[in-house]
Amino acid sequence: MRAVLFEDIGSIRVGDYPDPSVVDAKDAVVKVTTAAICGSDLHLLHGRIPGMRADSPIGHEFVGTVTAVGDEVTRFKPGDRVVGSFLIACGQCWYCAREEYSNCDQLWILGYGMFTGDLDGAQAQLVRVPIADLNLHAVDDSLTDEQAVFAGDILTTGVYICERAGIRPGDTIAIVGAGPVGLFTLMNARAYEPAQIFMVDVATDRLKLAEQLGATPLDSNKVNPVVEIQRATGERGADVVIECVGLAPAFTTALDAVRAGGTVAVIGVHSDLTYDFPIGEVWRRGVTIVMGATCNVQAYWDRALELVKNGTVDPTILISHTMPLEEAVEGYRLFESHEALKVILKP
Ligand SMILES: [Zn+2]
Numbered sequence: 001m002r003a004v005l006f007e008d009i010g011s012i013r014v015g016d017y018p019d020p021s022v023v024d025a026k027d028a029v030v031k032v033t034t035a036a037i038c039g040s041d042l043h044l045l046h047g048r049i050p051g052m053r054a055d056s057p058i059g060h061e062f063v064g065t066v067t068a069v070g071d072e073v074t075r076f077k078p079g080d081r082v083v084g085s086f087l088i089a090c091g092q093c094w095y096c097a098r099e100e101y102s103n104c105d106q107l108w109i110l111g112y113g114m115f116t117g118d119l120d121g122a123q124a125q126l127v128r129v130p131i132a133d134l135n136l137h138a139v140d141d142s143l144t145d146e147q148a149v150f151a152g153d154i155l156t157t158g159v160y161i162c163e164r165a166g167i168r169p170g171d172t173i174a175i176v177g178a179g180p181v182g183l184f185t186l187m188n189a190r191a192y193e194p195a196q197i198f199m200v201d202v203a204t205d206r207l208k209l210a211e212q213l214g215a216t217p218l219d220s221n222k223v224n225p226v227v228e229i230q231r232a233t234g235e236r237g238a239d240v241v242i243e244c245v246g247l248a249p250a251f252t253t254a255l256d257a258v259r260a261g262g263t264v265a266v267i268g269v270h271s272d273l274t275y276d277f278p279i280g281e282v283w284r285r286g287v288t289i290v291m292g293a294t295c296n297v298q299a300y301w302d303r304a305l306e307l308v309k310n311g312t313v314d315p316t317i318l319i320s321h322t323m324p325l326e327e328a329v330e331g332y333r334l335f336e337s338h339e340a341l342k343v344i345l346k347p
């Protein structure tokens with residue numbers, strides 16, 4: 001088969017790779033019809049995540065058709081349309097029993113290296129999915145591939161962090177970071193009927209899209225977003241701030257922008273080991289901090305797909321480029337340079 005292969009840090013190519021097959025009774029093999037490039041794929045490419053095997057397939061956002069299943073797969077059969085979860089949970093540990101799949105003892109991720117299960121990725125013509133009953137979700141014919149493909153990752157991440165943030169109707173919300181996760185968070189936050197949503201970023205095209213999606217854009221190159229949010233809230237600050245960047249300055253902005261008694265929820269991926277935390281001030285203001293960590297996909301993707309079906313969320317708005325899998329190197333270049341917001345690959 002053809003697949004996008006990780007060669008080394010900074011280098012991918014499209015090449016031949018052996019077809020996967022069912023190796024465990026709980027496996028399914030899926031013929032990929034649509035795959036997407038995710039920001040976390042860039043972490044591999046930039047060498048921030050170690051352990052990726054040279055010349056192995058990358059990628060974990062996909063929709064496809066089941067071609068083979070192991071004897072113990074009960075929910076799927078060949079011919080079924082499915083979307084896959086980036087997170088491959090075991091379904092048997094203490095956390096999985098509590099439906100906290102993102103805390104699974106196993107914590108495997110498709111196409112993400114030897115420390116996360118050493119599984120081949122899904123930017124390929126075929127992909128093997130372990131524990132298929134838990135890690136695939138059926139896609140009914142009312143949905144296109146493009147509407148469903150993000151349910152296994154960034155769309156559901158938006159649903160998950162809004163829920164964890166405890167948004168209430170009438171709240172003023174601020175979202176820091178207008179990347180794909182920030183924009184999905186925005187689309188989902190609207191379902192809670194907030195009074196106002198601010199979107200903080202520096203990229204004018206992304207802020208423009210956020211504005212089209214109902215947010216008040218705040219370009220932090222031009223204005224002080226904290227001052228603007230305070231001005232709009234009687235000097236109190238936002239009820240809920242959701243940080244979707246994963247860098248210390250963005251978290252600091254979130255702490256500054258939240259009101260006393262409000263909530264800061266963090267879904268941006270932080271890799272710094274420490275942070276100079278203003279504990280006394282945050283304690284005095286009684287701020288609740290929710291660290292989102294990895295999205296609990298399998299607990300929330302039903303709801304995510306329902307929001308797509310009922311028209312609350314249109315994931316296709318974020319797709320800026322669609323191209324053949326063979327052109328994936330160019331797709332990565334466009335995505336890495338921020339010329340593309342979201343790239344779809346067709347194997
Ligand atoms: Zn991802």
Ligand SMILES: [Zn+2]
Pocket residue numbers: 089090091092093094095096103104105106
């Ligand atoms: Zn588990």
